[in-house]
Amino acid sequence: MKKTVDKKNKEIALVGNPNTGKTTIFNALTGLRHSTANYPGVTVEKKTGSMRLPGGEDISVLDLPGAYSLLPRSLDEEVVHDVLLGIRGDTPPPDLVLVVLDAGNLERNLYLATQVLETGIPVILVLNMWDMARQKGVEVDLQKLEKRTGVPCVTTVGMEREGIAKLQQAIALTLADPAEGSGRFSVEPFLPGLLKTELDKIVVLIEGRLKNRPQAAFGEALRILSDRSFRSPFFGDMKTGDLLRVEALSVRASLKQNGIDWTSVEPECRYAAVDHLCEEVIRRMPQKTVPFSEKLDRILTHRVWGLVAFVGVMGIIFQSIFSWAKIPMDLLSRIIEKLGDFAQALLPAGPLESLVVDGIIAGVGNVVVFLPQIFLLFFFIALFEDTGYMARAVFVLDKLMKKVGLNGKAFLPLLSSFACTVPGILATRTIEDRNDRLATILVAPLMSCSARLPVYTLLIAAFIPAVPVFHVFHLQGLTLLGLYLLSIGTGLGVASLFRKTFLKGNRMPFVFELPPYRIPHLKTVFGTMWDRAKEFITRAGSIIFLLSILLWFCVSYPKSPSAEARFVAERQQATATLSGEALQARLGEIEHSKKDLQIRSSYAGSLGKIIEPAIRPLGFNWEIGIGIVASFAARELLISTLAIVHHVQTEGEGMTAGLVAALQKDRSPETGKLSYTPLVALSLMVFYVLACQCFSTFAIVKRETGSWGWMFFMIFYMTALAWSASFIVFQGGRLLGFE
Amino acid sequence: MPEIKRTLDQLKAGESGVVLGYEGEEDLHYRLKELGLVKGTSVLVKRLAPLGDPMEIILRGYSLSIRKQDAAKILVRKNEETL
Structure with a gap:
């Protein structure tokens, strides 16, 4: 260097x-x-x-x-x-x-x-x-x-x-x-004579600050004159800022007196100069045929076909994220699992093995598993940007988004958030207006991301009866649909509320160019996709990875040496007295009691106990509390946490079925009543729809808004929303006579 | 023949006009002026979005999408013979 x-x-x-x-x-x-x-x-x-x-x-x-x-x-x-x-x-x-x-x-x-x-x-x-x-x-x-x-x-x-x-x-x-x-x-020759002399009063004030480029002072003075909101950094200058403001106001007043509209003098004169230049250098040939782009627009922005095309295109994106991406995602998670097994076999049992398998490999896994979705999503976004369709999608949808105070450009970030909030929030960068963008960022985590889906699936399978409704629908399917509608409805409602209150108004009119369509250039498309995915991997990935290790620590420590010793003794006793299948079963039992005790006495377990009074009114016991704490690394961890605390075999295909059975049977030790009822499950699902339980989201909101304040605001409002909604579901349900 | 002043949002698809100025004084108008919507500029309303808003206008050889609420602030003189 x-x-x-x-x-x-x-x-x-x-x-x-x-x-x-x-x-x-x-x-x-x-x-x-x-x-x-x-x-x-x-x-x-x-x-x-x-x-x-x-x-x-x-x-x-x-x-x-x-x-x-x-x-x-x-x-x-x-x-x-x-x-x-x-x-x-x-x-x-x-x-x-x-x-x-x-x-x-x-x-x-x-x-x-x-x-x-x-x-x-x-x-x-x-x-x-x-x-x-x-x-x-x-x-x-x-x-x-x-x-x-x-x-x-x-x-x-x-x-x-x-x-x-x-x-x-x-x-x-x-x-x-x-x-x-x-x-x-x-542009000077095109300015009114009076302006030129008046402008000098501003030029002398800023020339000193522009030591390197005194020529730049003229253009800057022109902008300072037109800058109604005093945004130029020169207004913030300690010595001359106030003086500059006074001078700008006096120049404006003097122009107004002479019938010159200072609010448009720069654009008008500059375009006059540009027009003068263009007249000399540009010639437009009349076009004989209707351009290809125009023909395409007649379909893609047509009153009927435009909407059909839009729904079709978004359908393909949605389909690709949820169904095509599933194959590589399953494959990746299996590879990571195998890698874990491999490391487990290689390393001696102990804290190092636990750190590598449950901390590092699982942590990397939490990031890698989302990559197929993210690559596909970024591929489609880059493709639509490159062909010019993106601007048409915004054009088609703007009116709907305007109804909730957002604009058409908010649609794609929100759609992306159904896969993962992090790329969704990264995609809000195309929204130029600050208030529009902030509102979109703040509601993006309400869109039900794919990490929530396993939680819904499990709880629905366990507690929602598989009965038909009106002969065509299915109660389980309707519940899932209801959860997604709750997510969308709340998101749009909250956006509308924010835009009417503290994020009111805009700095810019919502205008955007409709560029001609063009054939996508694959190198550009893949390049853009790769640049953005790389950003996800390096920025978000590193945070998710570190936090996964932190969470692993919270779930694994502190260790209790006396309990460890007891399990060792039990295992030895079992090996001495039993053999064959009975021994394997007993050893499995001991392993589970160990995991159970471990998580209950860990920092995460203590945290679950601490928050229990707060979640009791929602119908949640402290086991769920631990699951909620663990969810901050990845929401699907609720499932494995519940499996551990309920002594369910956590590996293989049988886990879900075993966990479903265990949850349905579990009774509260104090009251003897069932701990998990359909009402509790519903309350828990509503909580998962609305709560912001994701460290990566916190990190990306902090980075993209550039402020801790907005991050804490988001955590606060979403937690309050989730708590209140679950409270209403659970307590309201009880009042209506449900258990 | 007396000219009827109207605003840009009142033009229908296929109609064109010339910008006369702005209604009211707002900071937001400045960006529209920078994009070329200054006094004397010819604009053509190309089409409306499928849901009726925003509108696609053509000015200075390019296409711009503008919301009706913003177009309502732009005063225009409508060209009688539309192309």
Whole structure:
């Protein structure tokens, strides 16, 4: 590391609107040499890589998040703004910026490009998706564009790597001679004369802060003028912040007096400048045939067929997560089980064996088992994003989601949460508006994830009679359906409540682009899928793994030496007095009493006892309490915990049947009544639907909201909700005469 | 002929118009302006979503989905002869 300090690599950054293929250009330039992290303090992805120039020099490449404007409205845009202006301590401004433009949509894309040109950083304009633009009948006079903007312009087709070599040469040239990339373009001639003189009052206040790039002060002053919410970081400046605010208000007042609308002066003048430029450089050929994209849209956004297609597509995703993923998932869990057996045979019995088998291997297993679902889910998401269908799905569904205060982009994260909350919450990153996104994150854990399913299945099998209802339906099936409806209903209800109270209002109007459809590029699709899955494995996986070990410790310790000694004595006695099958049976019994005593005297057991008074009113005994504690590593652990405390053979196919029988028979030692009744089971299932018993979810909420506060709020509201609902079910049921 | 001012959400699928300005002053409008919906811009309502909202509009050569509630803030002059 020390060597690189004195000879720092030059750095270039990619900037562009969303949907310009910026990431494909980044990948084409850097190959596989890239890594992702977060910008310190914010949940914005920082993607960096490196490339070698034709001359042999290595430079680093930074892929900045997508942005529509340098007046930041989302965290993503804030990062772009701060990096380009050189006011982010952790990321110095780049030596060169590649502004990636959708060549078929230059007008809007040039809005941001002209803002970047005004910062004074050397720029290359990359006109990407050049092939699609030609298909659309858009022709661009490149020489004129270069002449008017003063910077090199390169056309590319990122996916085909077309134009990348030319781009690399342009980068090398411009880095060698930065004057090549300094633009001539300014919006200034299009501003009203009065504004130019008024703006100087703001420029002098911020110039000092922009030591490296005094040219950038003009554009920033224009944004400060229009920034109704005073979001520019310059307003937070200790010395000049207040002065700046006063000055901005006075400039606004003076413009208003002269009949200039300060709220639209920047966009209006900038678009006037862009239009002027486009008139010279763009020619649109009239199109003879209806484009393919339009034909497809006539079906996919049709009043009837659009809905049918949507339901069909979501059906395929759902089917794949729950049914296709099941085969590899079962296979994986069997492999992990075998691995456990293997380790058990290899290691001497004792704490080390227990740590490896029940802690490490089981912990890794909890992560790995979800991978097939996660890969499939991310594959479909990447596929729909790449083809352009995703925007149509949002378009079709927005009205329904709006009814509960969310937007169309919340649908996919919530659907993903039925598989696992963690990727669901990761998928909320596409929601730009802060309040929309927070509300979606906070209700995602209410969607009944697949880890809850084994719990429902067991309890339904044990306590819900298999009787037909109205001859067609089945009471067991209806119960399961009811649980899912409870999860969806509560989730949407809670979202609506949050959006009407403390997450009221929006920072942004809900608008999004409907890009033309295109044939998916499999390399991009798999690349995106892999990047996201890798994030799940490294970030969420490591947390799940560590917590699994912590939980193993809580379930296995403290050990009681006297009890251990007693079991050793019992085993010796059994071996001495019995033989054959009787011996095996006795040894099995002893093993189970040992496990039972162990879990009861462990930290988890004590915790189960401690929370017993709190869960009594819900109909739960302390054995269930232990199960609830164990569920925090993985909810399905409720089952194995109940199996251990009820002395059921925990291995093999017979476990569920054995546990069902044991639960149906178990009686409370104090009252002699049955401990588990259908009412208790119902109360327990409702509790599992609504409670947030998942450490990984806590961790991901903390990370994605960037705040402990929201995490604790989520835990609190979900626990309160689960407790109240179970209380109503159990106590209400008793009042109605059920046991 | 007197011009009737209307808002963008009142245009039907296939109708087009020119942006005249905004109703009220809201921070939210700024993003719409940055996306190109400024005074003098031509817009065409391409279609409505299957459930009637949002609407797909075409401006400056690209397609944008916008909710009717936001479109209701945009004043337009409707073009009489629709294409």
